[in-house]
Amino acid sequence: xxxxxxxxxxxxxxxxxxxxxxxxxxxxxxxxxxxxxxxxxxxxxxxxxxxxxxxxxxxxxxxxxxxxxxxxxxxxxxxxxxxxxxxxxxxxxxxxxxxxxxxxxxxxxxxxxxxxxxxxxxxxxxxxxxxxxxxxxxxxxxxxxxxxxxxxxxxxxxxxxxxxxxxxxxxxxxxxxxxxxxxxxxxxxxxxxxxxxxxxxxxxxxxxxxxx
Amino acid sequence: xxxxxxxxxxxxxxxxxxxxxxxxxxxxxxxxxxxxxxxxxxxxxxxxxxxxxxxxxxxxxxxxxxxxxxxxxxxxxxxxxxxxxxxxxxxxxxxxxxxxxxxxxxxxxxxxxxxxxxxxxxxxxxxxxxxxxxxxxxxxxxxxxxxxxxxxxxxxxxxxxxxxxxxxxxxxxxxxxxxxxxxxxxxxxxxxxxxxxxxxxxxxxxxxxxxxxxxxxxxxxxxxxxxxxxxxxxxxxxxxxxxxxxxxxxxxxxxxxxxxxxxxxxxxxxxxxxxxxxxxxxxxxxxxxxxxxxxxxxxxxxxxxxxxxxxxxxxxxxxxxxxxxxxxxxxxxxxxxxxxxxxxxxxxxxxxxxxxxxxxxxxxxxxxxxxxxxxxxxxxxxxxxxxxxxxxxxxxxxxxxxxxxxxxxxxxxxxxxxxxxxxxxxxxxxxxxxxxxxxxxxxxxxxxxxxxxxxxxxxxxxxxxxxxxxxxxxxxxxxxxxxxxxxxxxxxxxxxxxxxxxxxxxxxxxxxxxxxxxxxxxxxxxxxxxxxxxxxxxxxxxxxxxxxxxxxxxxxxxxxxxxxxxxxxxxxxxxxxxxxxxxxxxxxxxx
Numbered sequence: 001x002x003x004x005x006x007x008x009x010x011x012x013x014x015x016x017x018x019x020x021x022x023x024x025x026x027x028x029x030x031x032x033x034x035x036x037x038x039x040x041x042x043x044x045x046x047x048x049x050x051x052x053x054x055x056x057x058x059x060x061x062x063x064x065x066x067x068x069x070x071x072x073x074x075x076x077x078x079x080x081x082x083x084x085x086x087x088x089x090x091x092x093x094x095x096x097x098x099x100x101x102x103x104x105x106x107x108x109x110x111x112x113x114x115x116x117x118x119x120x121x122x123x124x125x126x127x128x129x130x131x132x133x134x135x136x137x138x139x140x141x142x143x144x145x146x147x148x149x150x151x152x153x154x155x156x157x158x159x160x161x162x163x164x165x166x167x168x169x170x171x172x173x174x175x176x177x178x179x180x181x182x183x184x185x186x187x188x189x190x191x192x193x194x195x196x197x198x199x200x201x202x203x204x205x206x207x208x209x210x211x212x
Numbered sequence: 213x214x215x216x217x218x219x220x221x222x223x224x225x226x227x228x229x230x231x232x233x234x235x236x237x238x239x240x241x242x243x244x245x246x247x248x249x250x251x252x253x254x255x256x257x258x259x260x261x262x263x264x265x266x267x268x269x270x271x272x273x274x275x276x277x278x279x280x281x282x283x284x285x286x287x288x289x290x291x292x293x294x295x296x297x298x299x300x301x302x303x304x305x306x307x308x309x310x311x312x313x314x315x316x317x318x319x320x321x322x323x324x325x326x327x328x329x330x331x332x333x334x335x336x337x338x339x340x341x342x343x344x345x346x347x348x349x350x351x352x353x354x355x356x357x358x359x360x361x362x363x364x365x366x367x368x369x370x371x372x373x374x375x376x377x378x379x380x381x382x383x384x385x386x387x388x389x390x391x392x393x394x395x396x397x398x399x400x401x402x403x404x405x406x407x408x409x410x411x412x413x414x415x416x417x418x419x420x421x422x423x424x425x426x427x428x429x430x431x432x433x434x435x436x437x438x439x440x441x442x443x444x445x446x447x448x449x450x451x452x453x454x455x456x457x458x459x460x461x462x463x464x465x466x467x468x469x470x471x472x473x474x475x476x477x478x479x480x481x482x483x484x485x486x487x488x489x490x491x492x493x494x495x496x497x498x499x500x501x502x503x504x505x506x507x508x509x510x511x512x513x514x515x516x517x518x519x520x521x522x523x524x525x526x527x528x529x530x531x532x533x534x535x536x537x538x539x540x541x542x543x544x545x546x547x548x549x550x551x552x553x554x555x556x557x558x559x560x561x562x563x564x565x566x567x568x569x570x571x572x573x574x575x576x577x578x579x580x581x582x583x584x585x586x587x588x589x590x591x592x593x594x595x596x597x598x599x600x601x602x603x604x605x606x607x608x609x610x611x612x613x614x615x616x617x618x619x620x621x622x623x624x625x626x627x628x629x630x631x632x633x634x635x636x637x638x639x640x641x642x643x644x645x646x647x648x649x650x651x652x653x654x655x656x657x658x659x660x661x662x663x664x665x666x667x668x669x670x671x672x673x674x675x676x677x678x679x680x681x682x683x684x685x686x687x688x689x690x691x692x693x694x695x696x697x698x699x700x701x702x703x704x705x706x707x708x709x710x711x712x713x714x715x716x717x718x719x720x721x722x723x724x725x726x727x728x729x730x731x732x733x734x735x736x737x738x739x740x741x742x743x744x745x746x747x748x749x750x751x752x753x754x755x756x757x758x759x760x761x762x763x764x765x766x767x768x769x770x771x772x773x774x775x776x777x778x779x780x781x782x783x784x785x786x787x788x789x790x791x792x793x794x795x796x797x798x799x800x801x802x803x
Contacts, residue, residue, distance in 0.1 A: 024670055028671075029670060030628075030629055030668060030670065030671055032671055032673065052781060053628065053781065054624045054625070054628055054780040054781055054782055054784075055675075055713075055715055055717075055741075055743075055780060055781060056741070056781060057715055057717035057741040058628060058675075058715060058717070090627060090628060090629070122624070122627065122628075122782075123627065124627045153628060154628065154629060156670065
């Protein structure tokens with residue numbers, strides 16, 4: 001069964017690749033477009049500010065308040081087009097700062113995936129997440145929980161078919177007629193439980209600190 | 213007497229009064245000299261040109277070859293009669309001190325300037341010759357030598373009571389065996405003494421000094437005696453002045469000496485720098501200093517005996533004129549060395565036209581003739597350039613530059629999503645230099661620095677940088693051919709770099725004053741943000757310069773540039789220098 005599912009996932013991924021290529025699932029991943037003091041492509045909750053990075057005019061977004069949150073919806077990503085997300089992130093996150101990357105696959109306000117991001121000093125982080133076997137649209141969120149410094153310069157999500165090896169995220173409360181990850185057959189009303197994520201690659205490059 | 217002298221010498225050495233060994237006179241005793249030169253003419257007399265400078269030349273010979281200590285040779289320039297008399301009094305006191313201690317001494321007096329039969333013309337006064345003689349004869353010196361280079365100076369000599377010693381055999385002595393007074397005058401009491409613009413000296417002083425430098429060493433024993441110097445000066449002064457409009461000049465010698473020996477005046481064999489003209493050389497030898505081209509010596513050199521000339525350390529051009537051609541070479545005399553003139557390094561200035569019969573291919577003969585003519589022209593050019601040197605040099609070059617691929621700065625740019633090429637780039641360089649010493653060039657140089665463009669793929673924004681540098685540089689080089697036809701060099705430069713970065717940045721604009729919730733503004737106004745940097749930079753380089761022509765040639769150079777010209781907000785610098793390989797053209801001027 002597992003072997004059949006892997007092949008099936010591969011077919012989906014390949015079809016998705018044929019259909020959608022490897023375009024970024026996140027608009028303006030480098031936070032280049034700003035509408036006033038806020039990024040144009042992200043919704044903002046709490047207090048944020050635009051800051052410079054390695055260049056005064058290459059911007060990043062700093063999550064200021066303890067409950068600051070930004071999110072962006074992608075309504076076109078589906079399980080047929082994107083089964084494996086390859087994330088790239090460049091950020092500065094202090095050691096004791098809690099920042100979470102969260103994915104809401106039905107954009108219904110319930111987070112199916114939440115992962116605390118590691119401390120970082122402007123290193124490029126890459127990691128993959130295996131999407132649910134069925135979903136329609138996804139909301140990408142970055143949430144700060146508590147005090148500390150967190151600055152995001154880039155968050156990209158590429159469709160990387162066939163490269164994820166971890167089990168898919170379990171998607172609960174699927175609509176009727178949606179496939180379940182457990183059987184892959186016609187949808188039933190059975191709830192699909194659990195979630196998973198693939199290995200995260202951590203870089204070994206040196207930390208960089210912007211000049212104060 | 214000898215024992216007393218030796219004890220006296222020992223006592224004097226303990227008191228620090230001994231003349232330094234380098235100042236030991238060729239013929240013993242302690243020497244004092246008074247050199248007087250005056251270009252200033254009296255009423256009705258035009259100013260001379262070289263009388264005062266001649267005293268400097270005499271000073272150089274006395275102190276380097278004659279054994280006179282620097283502090284015992286006094287030069288007076290355009291003194292009055294009273295000042296000259298006061299100087300003689302100072303000498304008298306010092307010589308008297310030696311005489312009271314039983315020590316020998318000698319006094320050397322030289323005058324170059326205007327005179328008449330009755331006296332020396334000194335500024336606005338006159339010192340009668342009889343008074344000058346009386347004062348010199350009254351000095352308690354063991355031996356006095358007077359040299360007068362002035363018109364009618366032969367009148368200084370007395371017609372009576374003066375005789376010439378008939379037996380001037382030479383021997384090596386530490387003690388004067390001859391006492392009295394000897395007078396050399398540049399002309400007799402009726403003749404005029406002349407100056408030469410070509411020699412930059414008076415005829416007599418020039419030839420007399422050449423004789424003292426070794427040209428007059430008739431018996432080749434390494435010393436020049438009074439009679440040898442006189443004979444040399446007499447012959448050459450007569451020969452050269454016979455060709456002038458003024459007419460012949462007969463050098464006179466008067467001696468009133470008691471003793472058996474000819475008086476050694478100089479010791480060219482013991483000079484610190486010597487030029488030896490080999491025995492096989494035959495012809496007229498002209499030695500000129502460089503870069504002034506002043507004549508130091510002129511000899512009619514016969515085959516069979518070498519001639520040793522004592523010259524100051526420095527650069528010289530030696531011209532040898534023979535019946536069929538003239539050759540010239542440049543050489544450098546260094547301290548504590550004797551240099552043998554090697555004609556193999558003296559290119560020919562003139563080629564004698566030869567009669568040839570053409571046999572066979574006439575065109576081949578014509579080509580040979582053209583080659584010979586080119587060779588002759590080149591040799592003539594090289595000979596004309598002998599002693600000359602480059603002055604200004606201009607270099608224009610281009611090549612390839614290898615830059616630093618993995619600096620923290622570049623790594624950061626890549627971390628933030630930019631990608632670009634690190635391929636070698638084209639480089640340009642230009643410089644203008646001035647050769648201030650034979651092996652040193654100073655100048656200004658320009659060169660361009662690394663220029664790169666990095667692109668952020670998902671946004672098509674680019675980030676680029678470039679820079680230029682202006683440095684002052686110093687080049688040390690070594691030439692391996694005539695006219696610096698092949699130069700090896702190392703070069704160091706330091707200066708400033710002007711660099712800039714350009715980033716396509718997004719302007720934060722919201723053109724809709726009241727933007728509806730349903731409106732998705734996609735306007736992305738871009739702006740180019742330029743940051744400029746002015747920072748120090750430098751380079752080190754090495755290479756070769758090949759100059760096949762007199763004015764133009766080529767160069768090849770490897771240059772390492774250190775130019776940390778730009779930096780980011782993280783404090784990371786990027787070196788826009790790196791290793792450059794340059795090739796180019798080189799042009800020069802000559803002094």
